[in-house]
Amino acid sequence: MQFVSTRGQAPVLGFSDALLAGLASDGGLYVPQTWPQISADEIASFAGKPYADVAYAIISRFVGDEIAPAKLKAILNESYAVFRHPSVTPLVELEPNHFVLELFHGPTLAFKDVAMQFLSRVMDHILLERSLKATIVGATSGDTGSAAIEAFRGRDTTDIFILHPQGRTSVVQRRQMTTVLDPNVHNIAVDGTFDDCQNIVKAMFNNHKFRDRVRLSGVNSINWGRIVAQIVYYFTAAVSLGSAHRKVSFTVPTGNFGDVFAGYCAKAMGLPIEKLIIATNANDILRRTIDTGRYEMNGVATTISPSMDIQISSNFERLLFESAGRDASAVLRMMDGLKQSGGFAVPDNALAAIRRDFAAGTAGEAETKATISMTLKAAGYLLDPHTAVGVSVARHQAHGATPMITLGTAHPAKFPAAVHEATGFEPSLPTWLADLHAREERFSVLANDQSAVEDFISARTRAA
Numbered sequence: 001m002q003f004v005s006t007r008g009q010a011p012v013l014g015f016s017d018a019l020l021a022g023l024a025s026d027g028g029l030y031v032p033q034t035w036p037q038i039s040a041d042e043i044a045s046f047a048g049k050p051y052a053d054v055a056y057a058i059i060s061r062f063v064g065d066e067i068a069p070a071k072l073k074a075i076l077n078e079s080y081a082v083f084r085h086p087s088v089t090p091l092v093e094l095e096p097n098h099f100v101l102e103l104f105h106g107p108t109l110a111f112k113d114v115a116m117q118f119l120s121r122v123m124d125h126i127l128l129e130r131s132l133k134a135t136i137v138g139a140t141s142g143d144t145g146s147a148a149i150e151a152f153r154g155r156d157t158t159d160i161f162i163l164h165p166q167g168r169t170s171v172v173q174r175r176q177m178t179t180v181l182d183p184n185v186h187n188i189a190v191d192g193t194f195d196d197c198q199n200i201v202k203a204m205f206n207n208h209k210f211r212d213r214v215r216l217s218g219v220n221s222i223n224w225g226r227i228v229a230q231i232v233y234y235f236t237a238a239v240s241l242g243s244a245h246r247k248v249s250f251t252v253p254t255g256n257f258g259d260v261f262a263g264y265c266a267k268a269m270g271l272p273i274e275k276l277i278i279a280t281n282a283n284d285i286l287r288r289t290i291d292t293g294r295y296e297m298n299g300v301a302t303t304i305s306p307s308m309d310i311q312i313s314s315n316f317e318r319l320l321f322e323s324a325g326r327d328a329s330a331v332l333r334m335m336d337g338l339k340q341s342g343g344f345a346v347p348d349n350a351l352a353a354i355r356r357d358f359a360a361g362t363a364g365e366a367e368t369k370a371t372i373s374m375t376l377k378a379a380g381y382l383l384d385p386h387t388a389v390g391v392s393v394a395r396h397q398a399h400g401a402t403p404m405i406t407l408g409t410a411h412p413a414k415f416p417a418a419v420h421e422a423t424g425f426e427p428s429l430p431t432w433l434a435d436l437h438a439r440e441e442r443f444s445v446l447a448n449d450q451s452a453v454e455d456f457i458s459a460r461t462r463a464a
């Protein structure tokens, strides 16, 4: 399997090189050259199989012969053995015909663990085989960072540098990152928003001299290795409700568009998905785009679902590429508009294609809090604020007899203040994190400045 850039000007790469590259050298994102197809019979045969086996059936199609089957199976078995639920990502019925797919049973209590546990092991394997070290960078609004740090801590092949927006994550999210003191872990608090952090990360990838010198690699969902692992749970969830012989819909709390794009990939591979619903908080740029056909930035609002406080939704570029008939020049024009004027118009053909597969809705702050408290009262189920955005939006979608699955992207204990405000009840952390607030923290504060971050990394990485 080969991977092409959404901007059409970077080399076509195999799975391992696409993973190590992170962002394509032309600034685009890698997507598979073709979508492997999974037949209805094979999809139905996933029923009752262990999660790691389904993951192998799906991910091996993208890996091709680059990793020996036994090695890939071992990586997947190890990755999912660390989850604290036997099903890895269980499905819970919230109300008739509406389910929550719990993606937060990994070590850092958010859906990011599902992909990050795989990505760290597979990167480690590729680097060891090539006798290389890499510098991993990532931007986080809270969850990617903690999942990446947990997955990469202590690894000899990598040094990891995570940029978070200072003061804009929950305290639990921050401490999950800053209390990890392994020597290969470096936390940087940036004086800015998540978008500023993500811009610095992308700019470092576009500084080819720096990128090559420190052997830069990324762990945000711009890296195909993240998306490929997130495709799996769309299959396991749909199959447990009767797919491939029954359609399902998904509602996905959305920020950087990686998670919902993985749903699009599952559909492109043959999973019968009726609709993918993009759920946004007050940072509703994606809903406005679906409604109006214009992607228009208007400033980041701070919300109780901070991991979705994003305006530059990176993976939307992958969808634009697909829905514009894989026209890289159209993508280049749109991305240029975004850079020059903070917005662009989605071409009519692409917009029509997007609207066939996706719908979108927004839940504001009051609605999100009301959803948390109502769901606790009515169903005895405690939602985190991100999942609550999804549940609220899903409840407003007419889906008839088609089951609706809302992705449960984080555990409520990651956001105790918001949950307490909504319910008067403060969820406690699981035992392995019980002393989180007593642990020593270590992080450096840097200006919102690419060269300051590059200098910081150059002075510390072992890969240069």
Ligand SMILES: Cc1ncc(COP(=O)(O)O)c(C=O)c1O
Residues within 6 Å of the ligand: 110, 111, 142, 143, 144, 221, 253, 254, 255, 256, 257, 258, 259, 260, 307, 308, 386, 387, 409, 410
């Ligand atoms: C808890 C939570 N929910 C939802 C999202 C949004 O996911 P995505 O950025 O893949 O759209 C994030 C961050 O990515 C998150 O951390």
Ligand SMILES: N[C@@H](CCOP(=O)(O)O)C(=O)O
Residues within 6 Å of the ligand: 139, 140, 141, 142, 143, 144, 145, 219, 220, 221, 222, 255, 256, 258, 307, 308
């Ligand atoms: N919400 C994210 C933002 C980064 O998203 P990613 O999926 O592209 O890594 C976070 O928690 O950091």
